[in-house]
Amino acid sequence: MDGGSGHGFVPPSASFDKSRVLDIKPLRSLVPVFPNPPQAPPFVCSPPFGPFPPGFTPFYPFSVAQGPQSSPELNQHKTPTGATNHETPISASAHLFRTPPHFPGVVNGDAETSREYGVQFLNENSNMGAKQDGFFDDPKRAAPHLRASNSSRKKAKKSKDVDISLSVDNGKGSSKNFVMRFDSLQLDDGNREMVNYVLTTFDALRRRLSQIEEAKESPGGGIKRADLKAANILMSKGVRTNMRKRIGVTPGVEVGDIFFFRMEMCLAGLHAQSMAGIDYMFVKGGLEEEPVAVSIVSSGGYDDDADDADVLIYSGQGGNVNRKDKQVADQKLERGNLALDRSFHRANEVRVVRGVKDVVNPLSKVYVYDGLYTIQESWTEKGKSGCNMFKYKLVRIPGQPGAFAHWKSIQKWKEGFSSRIGLILPDLTSGAESIPVSLVNDVDDEKGPAHFTYFPTLRYSRSFNLKHPSFGCTCQNACLPGDLNCSCIRKNGGDFPYTSNGILVARRPLVHECGPTCPCIPNCKNRMSQTGLKVRLEVFKTNNRGWGLRSWDPIRAGTFICEYAGEVLDKVKVYQERDEGESNEYLFDTTRVYDNAFKWNHEPGLLDEEPSAEPNEYYDIPSPLIISAKYVGNVARFMNHSCSPNVFWQPVLYEHNNESFLHIAFFAIKHIPPLTELTYDYGMLQSENYEVQSNHTPNGKKKCLCGSSNCTGYYG
DNA sequence: GAGCTTTCAGACCC
DNA sequence: CGGGTCTGAAAGCT
Structure with missing residues (x-):
């Protein structure tokens, strides 16, 4: 959501009359x-x-x-x-x-x-x-x-x-x-x-x-x-914003932002109605106040026409069209319908939210904020029930960043009706992952990243001595939340780390998943980071940061994205290579430190829980882990650094007391719209651990190109 | 798919 | 008229 191109949008002056800004x-x-x-x-x-x-x-x-x-x-x-x-x-x-x-x-x-x-x-x-x-x-x-x-x-x-x-x-x-x-x-x-x-x-x-x-x-x-x-x-408790209704831009909400619940839009002030599709406010019109629409949500409840990405035929509300328990009736020119009618005559901008089916969870919807529209036409027509319905033709104001249009394109790519521009490889994993990962370059002629071997998980160059016997839980089927007989759950402080739809609940010092010796089924919910990719990803050429990673699917906060795969290295070997002047930009090192720490877990105070109910967010890793994805790796090696990232890493232990089963899993910090680059904070090498590598930047750090407002300038 | 939710607007009342 | 209270509508969600 950050760093999107949606911010700063001001409607073209032709359609932006300051005198009409009513707030x-x-x-x-x-x-x-x-x-x-x-x-x-x-x-x-x-x-x-x-x-x-x-x-x-x-x-x-x-x-x-x-x-x-x-x-x-x-x-x-x-x-x-x-x-x-x-x-x-x-x-x-x-x-x-x-x-x-x-x-x-x-x-x-x-x-x-x-x-x-x-x-x-x-x-x-x-x-x-x-x-x-x-x-x-x-x-x-x-x-x-x-x-x-x-x-x-x-x-x-x-x-x-x-x-x-x-x-x-x-x-x-x-x-x-x-x-x-x-x-x-x-x-x-x-x-x-x-x-x-x-x-x-x-x-x-x-x-x-x-x-x-x-x-x-x-x-x-x-x-x-x-x-x-x-x-x-x-x-x-007043944790909400933009309560004052306004016509036009909602400060802080960018075109393309996605939501997974109607209440999220209420809290953000984008659309204050918890259920109704039309939100409106009263403004002075002549002598009397009149209602004008500020935002609408189109989510398929009525017979709308939403095939075109820039035009929306929206139905008015009422008439009991979608209520089975009531008699259908003609819609009346009141409430939201009246507001849309007034907005049509005043040529006000109306915010449009498009509801789409969630690919990952087809039972629920994703709401895409598609920016500002104006109403071009308004009429009534007989609906399927034979009753009169209001119809409004909304047209998107040009010049706004693509939002819903992206979704339409992606749908076509998936259905094979049109192919991705710049597609180099349909699946760079060659089937190593259950979901293909496209390789795309639509900015220059480079035909792909330097050669590497795709491997979906960790590879050890030496065999580990099992210092402690490894033991797992005894659950026969799938481990179930609340089952304190499950030793894996007890290891997580009694909490099941994931919700039933596979979302990580909280960052933890260490997430304990079930491992190879646990008898539970392979798709036990407590093996989230071991079951492969969940969203459709593409590796793409960025404008100025080499290759990067992004998703075709919308990603919910807490979604598992991928693990950091590669060869596990000894610290000694890493230093050796560095001394020999061999550069390796594909290192993951758990000993790196973070200036841009962030808080992700819930506030116990909001639930009247004891503060201890909130697991602390500071990682506690049994022993340092250094992974090189230079020669062997997965999609994670393409994730770039950002000072305001949308992804974080979380150490995960597959089995008890066994360092050879430590993995690094990546999860979404917030909801991530499709085609938004996935980035995480690389952190900094601890100063005593690194030597000066380059003359270009202080202390061998690399110049950061993340472009976010809180960029620290350097990383690495 | 029915049933249980919410927020806000609008009506009503003092 | 201002403010409190109640009710109904509504393109949700499991």
Whole structure:
């Protein structure tokens, strides 16, 4: 989602009349808001922040540098220049961090931006803590103003800020609950980081809730709908953004972004209706207010025509067309239909979300944000039921990055109706993987990467002495969540590492999968990283970074992508080769350290769990592993580095106590749209381990070309 | 496929 | 008129 070409889109001036931008931002003070109880304890920030393991920075939401990726003009706040700000606890606290505050996928936030976002952390002992009056215990009571409808939103603006209880892990296993407070500014108007934070938080919570539910002996009565539960918690605690409805761009949501639940779009502010297909708002039109459409979701419930990637024939709502229990009737020119009609006459832009069937999970849908459209025609016609229906012809505003059009192309490639432009090889694995991997170059004449042998997993050059006898679980069929008799599950702290549809729930020091001596079936859910590729990948030539890896399929956060295959090397051998001047750009080394640490797991505080319920995210590897994919390897060798990656690696142990079964598995950090390059953070060699390799960059590092707003400049 | 969910808008009432 | 409360609609999800 990051680094996409979708950001910064502004409709062409011909169709972009500033006078029609109806969401002029009210002038607001951006001075941070602070707790001012008479006896509030002093604001101390150091305890939860550090010391940290080497290479890790604390997770610190909302202290974000406003990079160029942030959304366009709707998103530009001015920072106040009041001198008193420098005396505020926030700016004063910023320098207490060992490392600059950090946002997932973003580094080097600073006091300036903290102030801009008006974020605060309050000590839990503060008598401002909203927990005291049970504020958090009842979602219905929590943040009542957030439940107000549009008409009563004024109250929300005058109202107090929203308090959020989150815990901050100090990296030593002990967490301390803090109250994070931020004002209606962030709730009303988002940006890329805010949207990312909300969606990451949502999915982590949803995965955890699914995990808890699936571990129950008798599912049912619990959380059947983890998506609704997670969204409910976040909405009641104010972890959402872009609540202020607007026509046009939603700041922080880029054309091409994908969603797996309707509630994700609610939380991000792209489409505020949890079920309805048409979202609208009221604007002044002459003397009276009138409704205008802001966004629609087309997902096949009605008889729409969505064959063309740039044109959509959308049906109006109502008439009970898709409700079996009710009598069908003519649609009325009211609600969403009226709003679309008004938008047609006013020529307003309407955001369009296209719902498509998920290839991986055909029962569910993927929602693709396809950018801004305008309504060109509107008419009524008799539907199949014989009743009148409204129809609207929406045409995509030109100049926007490809989104739904990509999906259409990919569908054709898969069906063989048209072949991929620049296709060199239909399957570079020569059948070594169960799913083919295309080799594509549509930028220059290079016919392929240097020769290597495709091998899907690890290869050892020496045989390991089994220091400990290897033993697995005793499950006869498939290991089941919640079965604490399964020793593999117990090794994972009692939690099944994956949800039933194969999504990794949380990063862990080490994920324990079932191994060769476990009697469970080969497609036991606890062998996720051993069962080959899950999505249709292609190796492609990038513009400036050699070959890269990307997917034809949409990828959900937590999806297993591939392992790092190759030859396992001795450290000695690696140094030897380096001394001999032999370069190897295809090394994976578990001892590398990370400046751009990110937080991926759920916040226990949002579930009223003990902080210990959240596995810590710092890897604990039995012994260092160095893999060379120079001569032997799989698709992972083509994954490039990025400072704001969309993939992370996770150590996985296939069996107990046996280092020869340690593997490196890659998982998606967030939802990744098709044809978005897959990247992970290569990290840095620890300084005592490497020698100067090159004169070009400091300390033998390579110049980073990831192009993200928080790029550190170098890696390696 | 039925049944259980949500959010928001709109109506109603004080 | 403003604000609280209730109800119904809705292109979801398992």
